[in-house]
Amino acid sequence: MKKYFQSIAYIIFIAVTLFAIATAIKSYENPFSLYEHPLVWIAAVALIIVIILKEALNIVSQQKAEQLQLEKDGIQPEEVDNWAWAKSIINKWTAAKAIEEEDEIILDHNYDGIKELDNNLPPWWLYLFYATIIFAAVYLTRYHILGADTQEMEYAHSVEEAKRELAAYKSNSKEAIVDAETATVLTDASDLSRGKAVYNLNCAACHVADGGGGIGPNLTDEYWILGGGMKNIFNTIANGGRDGKGMVAWNKTLKPKDIQKVASYIISLQGTTPAKPKEPQGELYKEDGEAPAVVMPTTEEQLKDSIQ
Structure with a gap:
């Protein structure tokens, strides 16, 4: 029963905190200003800490449950390789052969007793190479065939758009923008x-x-x-x-x-x-x-x- 109360309290805290942060974002002009609205940052940090602690507790509980199951099955925890998943990923992305399997990829060449292995290119390198080819093809088509705007042209367009927006703001603004050119002597x-x-x-x-x-x-x-x-x-x-x-x-x-x-x-x-x-x-x-x-x-x- 205690476990259920903890889960309910956790869910309520997460929901209330997220609702408060969302309300602050909608209500405040600068919701993430530390000096103007420190409570927003306090709520966000508290939310992150609670989530981390909750996940850490789940991991510890899961590890204890697995340990108890291993003991029940008669398996010693020392015999279990906890990094097997990581080793599997590394082997998959490197396609490396174990030393015991090198006889399968050894070449016939022999240079003063030195032999050469016919290793495959690592998949991660190969996929990255294919990605650069695709990127180059898209870039060539977009900028050199279809004539898309370069960075310099995009910058010029952005400057022109900013000038138009500034001019529109000046014409529609209730309060005129004051600078050295527009300032007048005030006598009030x-x-x-x-x-x-x-x-x-x-x-x-x-x-x-x-x-x-x-x-x-x-x-x-x-x-x-x-x-x-x-x-x-x-x-x-x-x-x-x-x-x-x-x-x-x-x-x-x-x-x-x-x-x-x-x-x-x-x-x-x-x-x-x-x-x-x-x-x-x-x-x-x-x-x-x-x-x-x-x-x-x-x-x-x-x-x-x-x-x-």
Whole structure:
């Protein structure tokens, strides 16, 4: 009776666990994210462990039953070859002759007492060779006769399809995708408030809270090292400054919309008066395309400054 209860409990546990995992897969967007849904992984690991333990118990029970049957039949367990099945498979796939049977395949050639055996090719090697012939025939027919797409052509088709899907997504998406080309200056108070929060958290350490410049340059004047305006500022924040000389790229940390908001906030700092403004750096930026005036760094500190 105890055995039946164990089997019933095992079946119920497997069914409930599988149902829970299937429900999680259907309900969660990322069901196998360890950080978001650790219970899914716990259930899966528990299921695997229980199945392994159950199978191990079955094997042990079967071995004990076989041992008892052998003792009942008067056969000693030491006389039984437990690896007979493996040896049978190896012999079948290698077609090797035992030493005692080599007289059947020995050739008449004799080289100074050395004789040659007429062994057959191993079946595993022969079948693999036949498989390569079939593969070569299919490949030749598909790509060189029927003219199927090569890997390069498939890649080009995939890129084109991805571009079409991206364009369709942009046209149908309720929220526009923001990048350096499409970003516009935001003036709404909530957007600027969010931009200020992002700035204080990530940018104020180098540019000071009022934008006057610290390790980084002054953000309140009209001089820019990599250009002013929304497009240039967005691109600088997203991709960082000059290699090894400027700030890091923030596109892996900040979302595009937050980059747009913090760039809008930086633009709103134009014309303000910081407490301790740094000297101008870079070139005078004009939206109307006027020739900019170049302001070269005059001190060693300015030479080491990061870029905007």
